[in-house]
Amino acid sequence: xxxxxxxxxxxxxxxxxxxxxxxxxxxxxxxxxxxxxxxxxxxxxxxxxxxxxxxxxxxxxxxxxxxxxxxxxxxxxxxxxxxxxxxxxxxxxxxxxxxxxxxxxxxxxxxxxxxxxxxxxxxxxxxx
Amino acid sequence: xxxxxxxxxxxxxxxxxxxxxxxxxxxxxxxxxxxxxxxxxxxxxxxxxxxxxxxxxxxxxxxxxxxxxxxxxxxxxxxxxxxxxxxxxxxxxxxxxxxxxxxxxxx
Numbered sequence: 216x217x218x219x220x221x222x223x224x225x226x227x228x229x230x231x232x233x234x235x236x237x238x239x240x241x242x243x244x245x246x247x248x249x250x251x252x253x254x255x256x257x258x259x260x261x262x263x264x265x266x267x268x269x270x271x272x273x274x275x276x277x278x279x280x281x282x283x284x285x286x287x288x289x290x291x292x293x294x295x296x297x298x299x300x301x302x303x304x305x306x307x308x309x310x311x312x313x314x315x316x317x318x319x320x321x322x323x324x325x326x327x328x329x330x331x332x333x334x335x336x337x338x339x340x341x342x343x
Numbered sequence: 344x345x346x347x348x349x350x351x352x353x354x355x356x357x358x359x360x361x362x363x364x365x366x367x368x369x370x371x372x373x374x375x376x377x378x379x380x381x382x383x384x385x386x387x388x389x390x391x392x393x394x395x396x397x398x399x400x401x402x403x404x405x406x407x408x409x410x411x412x413x414x415x416x417x418x419x420x421x422x423x424x425x426x427x428x429x430x431x432x433x434x435x436x437x438x439x440x441x442x443x444x445x446x447x448x449x450x
Contacts, residue, residue: 249414252407259439263446265383272380299365302358309355 236323243327244301247294254291292337297330350409357402364399387450400443404436 226232265275278284304326307313313322376382386392411432419425 245414248407248410252411255403255407255439256435259442259446263442265380266387266446266450269380272383295365299362302362306355306359 235320236327237319240301240304240323240327243297243330244305247298247301250290250294251298254287254294288341289334289338293330293334296333296337297327300326300330300333350413353405354409357406360398360402361406364395364402384450387447393447393450397443397447400440404440408433408436 261275261278264271264278266272279288304313304322307322308319313319371386372378387396412429415425415429419428
């Protein structure tokens, strides 16, 4: 743990900085990860409940299908899809696939849009 | 110390297992028997499934720990606050680990 470091210029007016798509994808990956982490206790609880008894299973269903949960679920579905798809893009980058600027830019857009589209598809299927 | 390298590797390892398991669950949900209490119990009664599920829980918790740790390192200052928060989260995640074992043992 260092002592007080040298004063360096700081610029954190994020709204004034133009971010590449890969940066947007990256912060989305971080935010979605955080949201998924926060939802872990919920999944544990719902799984425990569903496994406990027939009544427990139906209670778990009630919880999942409640209006409040439906909204949270929409966010979590996006979180899972974005984190998963962006994660795959990172794995490919790790083995040097798509590292060049153009492909990286394109894949960042593709993943971001794919995450949103599949989220809508899942939610549409869920609601039906 | 190669803690950065270890963290990088563990995130890939756990991430891949989590992704594979989720795909497995998806395929199961789409092609298997309708999801019901009985179906759930029958699935978990299989010892291999129980082990794979516990691996899944472990992978999730470890992946979450490193992920949140990275966020804490970037944004939580001073160090004492970060240590406090990560300790609380660590205890919470350990609690989930114990809970997972209890759930599976109670099947």
